[in-house]
Amino acid sequence: MIKIKTFVSGILSNNTYLIFNDRSIDKKEGVIIDPTGCFASARQYIIENNIELKAVMLTHGHFDHVIDVPKWQRLGIRVFAHKQELFNLNSDRTILMLKSLNLPPITIDEELSEKNYVFEGITIDVLHTPGHTKGSCCFVVGNNVFSGDTLFFNSFGRTDFPDGDFNQMKCSLKKLFTFSEQDYNVFPGHEDFSSLNYERTHNPILMYF
């Protein structure tokens, strides 16, 4: 049984997700997605609920999704991201922001590719979904999709960044809408949750298909 805890932070309403299993009271393992601006509260929650954090997974490397990453890395938690996100993780803006918080640059411990990542009791299927950025990924966990800045409720991510591409975004959303026929809960990088069935019929990207 997978549980999802959401932490919201910042003026951009960024969502940090902690997913964890609770197979037994004594042993819970968790993975945190896009940790940003909620280190203290997330850490407190992890300690109080006796969760062993196994990994930090990044949907992409924009500064507003990665602020807490060095703090988790300092605690020995491994960071998983697509290698093309080094472009954003090493951008002047991100480096300067981390420096202003006395935090070191972010390194990738394991480069994501399209496969299953299994952390005791949690299986994460990675879909590479470029468009918002070159290395953007969506994570499928059970009947949930963590869509980063690729898919939003009734919307989709900007493609006007230096490594953004609208045609790639169209292909990625087609891929996301068709990788399975089932419905999935959608947990985006910002603001409201949605469902894949709703987005399959209402998302404004459909007018460009």
Ligand SMILES: [Zn+2]
């Ligand atoms: Zn972004």
